Amino acid sequence: MEPSLRTPDAASAPLGHPDADLLHAIIDLIPARVVFVDADHRYRYVNKAFLSFVRRPAEEILGRSVAQVFGEEVYEAYRPLEPRLAAGEMVWREGWVDYPGHGRRYIQEGLAPYRSGEVSGILAFARDFTELKQSEEELARRLDRLQASEALNAAVVNSALDCVIVIDEEGCVLEFNPAAEATFGVTRDAVMGKPIGDIIVPPALRRRHAEGFKRYLATGQGSVIGRRIEVEGMRADGSVFPVELAITEVRLPERRFFTAYLRDLTPAREAAAEIEAQRTRLHQMEKLSAMGSLLAGVAHELNNPLAILIAQATLLQDKAPTDDVRRRAERIHAAAGRAGRIVKSFVGMARQKPPQREPVDLNEIVEAAAEMTAYGRRSAGIGIERALSPGLPVVSADKDLLGQVAANLLLNATQVLLEQEGERRIFVRTHMEAGAVVITVADNGPGVPPEIRARIFEPYFTTKPVGAGTGIGLSISRGIVESHGGRIEVGDRPGGGAQFRVVLPCEAAVPQEPAAEEARGPSGLSILIVDDEIDVAGSLAEMLEDMGHRTRVLEGSAPALAELNRVRFDAAFFDLRMPGLNGIELWRQVAARDPALAGRTIVMTGDMVAGPELVGGPAGEGGPILLEKPFTAESVREALAQAEASGPA
Structure with missing residues (x-):
């Protein structure tokens, strides 16, 4: 408790000191609050510091109890100390005390029993450390906030996706975050305190970096601070790469720092290049x-x-x-x-259709591809040598797709040889090898370097100049060959040059069947020919009449429908592309009137891209018989034989 005081002129010295006035003067000069309370807990003496605290005169304090001055709650806080004081013990206590009307104060207090024979009272000395304690707590809070802020900053820096590097005025590293470690390939511990120029600046730029940093420190003028620029950085392995750089300056009273934010531009550049x-x-x-x-x-x-x-x-x-x-x-x-074969070969490559397996002769495919690509070789003076093995087994494959592979290989070989001086030759060979059928296309050019052979079949990879190739030919060729269960290989030709091998496994081969006799269609038929190209229709009619048939030629679908109402025909040839009703629409009209004739109807088309799907439908079934232009006598006979097989007219 805080016993009250009294001033020298308000009461005599309670301790019986011979010079009470001097004692009072000394006690009043003490910055602590000093009081003396008697056995009834009434204030008998208070000093000036106490009166200043309670903001009341001595007359209102002396003779009054502690409870009357500060309230029962404060008084009760001292009650537990009475037994110790009564036993003559000096008691010290420290802590926060709530004084009604005076607020919450942090007090350090000493209580001592005063004896004059028996205990006659208690001397109390109290020092108020409220402001100091509040300052300490505020400082502690600030330190906590600072630590939390530093922890947050560290978390932000450490988790940043970009490189964060802090240097001092000497250019030495103070911070190097994990992103910087990953980007530059060096650990934080290895670079701390070392000059940044020796770590991430390429040797060719170090002098410029050092001079610019020195100039900025001296003059405050520079071309980097506060801007986003693109420069080159160096990894630990010495490789140089593009980075985006932004530097900010942090000034403190005693020193300043420089924080650099860097982003590796390599992925962005690669993405832009890929786009x-x-x-x-x-x-x-x-x-x-x-x-x-x-x-x-x-x-x-x-x-x-x-x-x-x-x-x-x-x-x-x-x-x-x-x-x-x-x-x-x-x-x-x-x-x-x-x-006609050249046109069909080109169209076969452009046609978008699912693979259609049928027995094919690889030698015929190679010959057709060589014929289709012959002009480029002849005009460039490039020779071709064929060594096609006779009697190869027929392969179950898509004729158009394998023709595309052979043409791609021949065109690639031709383009490789265009820039070569001297004799230029392409070598084409077919043969059997370990139960597989092999097509080999080689040239006497520079060959394919080993370092790019693993990539040469990747989509869009090309070594040709811009505009000379798409980089998809070999990729498509590999897909075609692999869809046939085979493989395509690249290597060196004996004697120099490149060599590509297309290997179709023996599972894809079927025994060569003996040549069938020439297909002969039925003779003596009555045939309707409908085509808006009257010369085509006339030529077909002459061909059919030469085979012993009777023909009726009409130009357009309208007269054809009228003729069909009047005359019944054994078979019909309709052109696909005609004004009014096209060939398919005309066939549907016939199917509704005469299903038997519809089964013996042949639709002709020179559109070998969209035509087959229009005639046969997406599934290739349920439509009329297809005859591709230009047709030959053999193909006409085969179409008629197929029509005859569909049933009697």
């Missing part, structure tokens, strides 16, 4: 798609006159009055047939 490459690929694919559409249109336009050429050449051969005319007809027929 640009994808854009180029998309553009290339769009051009290829446009070329495919153009090719389909060109093929359709070429196939009609080719059909006339082949049909007329066939008729001219059969009816030639002299051997000289027959030979001329044979040349015309051969040239038109070659043109």
Whole structure:
């Protein structure tokens, strides 16, 4: 408890001191609060510090009890100490005390019994450390906040995705976060306190870095601080890479720091390059798609006159009055047939259709691919040597897709040899090997470097200059070969150059069947021919009449429907592309009227891209018989034989 005091003129010294005034003066000078209370806990003496605290005069304090001055709650806090004081013990206590009307105070207090014979009272000395304690607590709170802030800053820095590096005015590292460790390949412990220029700045830039940093420290002028720039950084292995850099300056009273934020631009640059490459690929694919559409249109336009050429050449051969005319007809027929095969080969590559397995002769596929790609070789003076093994087993495969593989390999070999001086040759070979059928395409060029052989079949990978290739030919070829259960390999040609091998396993091969006799269709039929290209229809009619059939040629679907209402035919040939009702729509009309004739209807088309799907449907079933232009006498006979097999007319 805090006993009250009294001033020298308010009461005499309670301790019986001979010079009470002097004693009072001394006690009043003490910064602590000093009081004396009697056995009834009434204030008998209080000093000036106490009166200043209670803000009351001595007359209102002296003679009053502790409970009257401070309240029962404060008084009761002293009750537990009475036994110890009564026993003559000096008691010290320290802590927070709530004084009604005076607030909460932090007190350090000493209580001592006063004896004059028997205990006559208690002397109390109290020091108020409230402001000091509050300062300590505020400092502790600030330290806690600072520590929490530092922990938060450390967590932010350590978890940052970008590199955070702090250096001092000497350019030495003070902080190096985990992202910086991962990016530059060096640990924080290894770089702390070391010059940053020796760690992440490439040697060629270190002098410029040092001079710029020194100039900024001296003048405050620089081209880096406070800006985002792109520079080069160096990893621990010496490799240089692009980084985005931003530096901020932190000034303290005694010193300053520089915090650098860095981001590795390598992934961004790679992503940008990939986006640009994808854009180029998309553009290339769009051009290829446009070329495919153009090719389909060109093929359709070429196939009609080719059909006339082949049909007329066939008729001219059969009816030639002299051997000289027959030979001329044979040349015309051969040239038109070659043109037709080239068109079909191109269209087969552009056609979007699911693989169709059928028995095919690999030698024929290779010959067709060589014929289709011959112009580029001839114009460049590149020779070709064939070594095609006779009697190869027939392979169950998609003829168009394997033809695309052979053409791709021949075109690649041609392009490789274009820049080579001296003799330039391509070598094509087919043979059996360990039960597999093998196509080999080789050249005497520079060959394929070993370091790129693992990537040469990747999509869009190419070593050709921009505009000379798409990088998809070999990738597509590998997919085609693997879909047939085979493999495609690249290696060195004996004697120099590159060598590609297409290997189809023995499971894909079927025994060579003996050549069937020439297919002969039925004879003496009544046949309706409908085509808006009257010359094509006329040539087909002549061909059919030469086979012994009777024909009726009509131009367009409207007169055909009228004729069908009047006359019944044994078979019919409809062109696919016609004004009004096209060939499929006309066939549907026939199917509704005469299902038997619908089964013996043949639809002709020179559109070898979209035509087959339109005629046969997506599944290739349920439609009329398809005859591709340009047709030959053999293909016409085969179509008629297929029609005859569908049932009687």
